[in-house]
Ligand SMILES: Nc1c(NC[C@H](O)[C@H](O)[C@H](O)CO)[nH]c(=O)[nH]c1=O
């Protein structure tokens with residue numbers, strides 16, 4: 147199902163575990179901050195709405211989405227239960243988009259294999275800024291919200 151047919155911000159709170167004692171690391175890329183700040187705000191709002199406390203949420207910034215890999219690896223070594231990696235990669239004139247997207251995708255996949263704590267992939271890989279704005283609090287909802295709910299569910303799964 148394409149995002150256009152599914153609002154990224156929809157969740158049924160009654161089906162989400164209480165996140166009261168869960169500890170979250172959030173790593174945020176500084177490229178396209180008008181988008182990544184929107185993603186972060188969506189994630190933070192959802193975490194708090196589902197019972198997380200501010201003192202259990204740690205945020206670090208990294209220069210770009212490619213650095214989400216290293217930043218998430220270092221965050222996983224902190225006292226957290228899960229990491230949310232937030233980035234926005236937008237197609238430019240060259241193939242660099244392809245390499246950044248593939249690199250960060252594979253890197254975060256590798257972290258999910260190497261560590262017994264999940265890293266949530268909250269990275270937009272869009273053709274245009276408009277698409278990114280629509281997915282970070284616009285008409286298609288907020289992928290940050292989706293990532294927060296995913297993070298809560300994965301921590302609960304890991305604690306079974
Ligand atoms: N073009 C975008 C980038 N490029 C920068 C890379 O992520 C990386 O920081 C650089 O190659 C140095 O290692 N990053 C984004 O997050 N979004 C883009 O659209």
Ligand SMILES: CC(=O)[C@@H](O)COP(=O)(O)O
Pocket residue numbers: 235236237238239240241242243244246
């Ligand atoms: C994803 C990128 O690195 C890209 O936005 C950079 O732009 P360009 O391909 O025009 O150099």
